Amino acid sequence: MVASVICGLTRHVVTRTAPKIPVQSLAGVVSSRKFSEKARYTMSYETLDVTSPHERILHVQMNRPDKLNAMNKVFWREILDCFREISDDTDIRVVILSGAGRMFSAGLDIGDMADLITSQVSKKSDVARRAKYLQSLIAIYQESFNALEKCQKPVIAAVHGGCIGGGVDLIAACDIRYCTQDAWFQVKEVDLGFAPDLGTLQRIPKTVGNNSMVREMIYTARKVEAGEAKGMGFVSQVFPNKEVMMSEVDKLAESIASKSPVAVQGCKVALNYSRDHTISEGLKFMQCWNMTMLQSEDVIKGSEAVAKKAEKPPHFSKL
Numbered sequence: 001m002v003a004s005v006i007c008g009l010t011r012h013v014v015t016r017t018a019p020k021i022p023v024q025s026l027a028g029v030v031s032s033r034k035f036s037e038k039a040r041y042t043m044s045y046e047t048l049d050v051t052s053p054h055e056r057i058l059h060v061q062m063n064r065p066d067k068l069n070a071m072n073k074v075f076w077r078e079i080l081d082c083f084r085e086i087s088d089d090t091d092i093r094v095v096i097l098s099g100a101g102r103m104f105s106a107g108l109d110i111g112d113m114a115d116l117i118t119s120q121v122s123k124k125s126d127v128a129r130r131a132k133y134l135q136s137l138i139a140i141y142q143e144s145f146n147a148l149e150k151c152q153k154p155v156i157a158a159v160h161g162g163c164i165g166g167g168v169d170l171i172a173a174c175d176i177r178y179c180t181q182d183a184w185f186q187v188k189e190v191d192l193g194f195a196p197d198l199g200t201l202q203r204i205p206k207t208v209g210n211n212s213m214v215r216e217m218i219y220t221a222r223k224v225e226a227g228e229a230k231g232m233g234f235v236s237q238v239f240p241n242k243e244v245m246m247s248e249v250d251k252l253a254e255s256i257a258s259k260s261p262v263a264v265q266g267c268k269v270a271l272n273y274s275r276d277h278t279i280s281e282g283l284k285f286m287q288c289w290n291m292t293m294l295q296s297e298d299v300i301k302g303s304e305a306v307a308k309k310a311e312k313p314p315h316f317s318k319l
């Protein structure tokens with residue numbers, strides 16, 4: 001019954017139970033879309049601007065600059081739909097995630113959440129009913145960010161200015177994080193009176209070696225500047241400004257996109273699996289994975305190119 005009570009979120013829930021499958025996949029027909037044809041992506045979203053700067057690369061930009069890319073109800077649904085679609089899109093090999101305007105993201109849209117509390121949660125007469133509603137809501141929001149981790153293609157976060165609360169949860173689910181010199185990161189939830197619940201507490205300690213620093217950042221809700229974030233290993237590179245960062249992110253994305261998708265996607269799934277399992281389980285996983293993937297044509301193409309010291313990478317087919 002929860003779904004029927006969550007009026008504003010009903011569509012959200014339904015979308016999640018019925019993920020979109022590209023028509024061409026269903027038909028088994030090779031896509032005729034060219035990369036100059038961006039309509040399929042650009043027309044679909046209200047809070048995201050999705051473009052393809054180069055072949056095989058997709059740039060997803062959060063696009064509510066007037067609200068500092070605060071995450072509202074529409075955003076939670078769109079980011080999930082968008083990354084599920086990308087995951088299944090064989091034309092795409094790498095994704096770049098950034099924010100429009102003066103900062104990456106101010107996190108959860110507080111006004112939106114206040115509306116939800118007033119219109120939904122507070123109307124319920126009993127603690128158990130309120131708790132069930134909130135549990136369902138948190139699970140839905142979590143799934144939105146899980147979609148980036150589950151996306152088969154590597155996701156590169158490019159952060160400028162503030163990255164607050166949900167913004168930190170979001171980039172924690174990305175594969176690679178770059179930022180500008182003026183970037184700052186704030187796990188703000190403690191200041192608002194609750195513990196983060198969308199992945200920061202689960203993912204960052206497994207990403208960053210300095211657990212003491214992670215806890216300091218979380219318990220104090222203080223701003224962590226770009227240099228400090230790099231020092232603790234949360235971001236891998238810091239750039240003087242957004243223009244330079246985006247140019248370097250493009251180069252990184254192009255480099256990854258030129259590699260075998262069998263290899264890159266295999267690495268992503270295995271890295272995520274191994275993070276959540278023992279070494280022994282991770283090694284077993286690789287036996288199973290590579291007993292198939294080592295037979296790929298990509299292994300022959302890649303090995304020949306290396307043996308011949310080829311200057312350009314071979315052409316690897318879509319996966």
Ligand SMILES: CCC/C=C/C=C/C(=O)SCCNC(=O)CCNC(=O)[C@H](O)C(C)(C)COP(=O)(O)OP(=O)(O)OC[C@H]1O[C@@H](n2cnc3c(N)ncnc32)[C@H](O)[C@@H]1OP(=O)(O)O
Nearest residue numbers: 066067068070106107108109110111138164165166188189
């Ligand atoms: C089940 C829930 C799971 C989710 C959990 C997520 C948790 C979180 O994300 S916790 C963090 C929440 N975010 C914040 O607390 C940040 C709030 N914003 C600010 O502190 C300031 O806006 C900021 C320091 C980021 C920037 O300050 P500045 O003076 O430069 O700009 P403002 O004039 O304040 O903001 C410009 C317009 O953006 C709107 N806005 C900013 N942040 C939010 C937000 N989080 N939610 C909604 N709207 C936001 C702000 O209202 C201004 O709009 P307008 O008045 O229309 O010009």
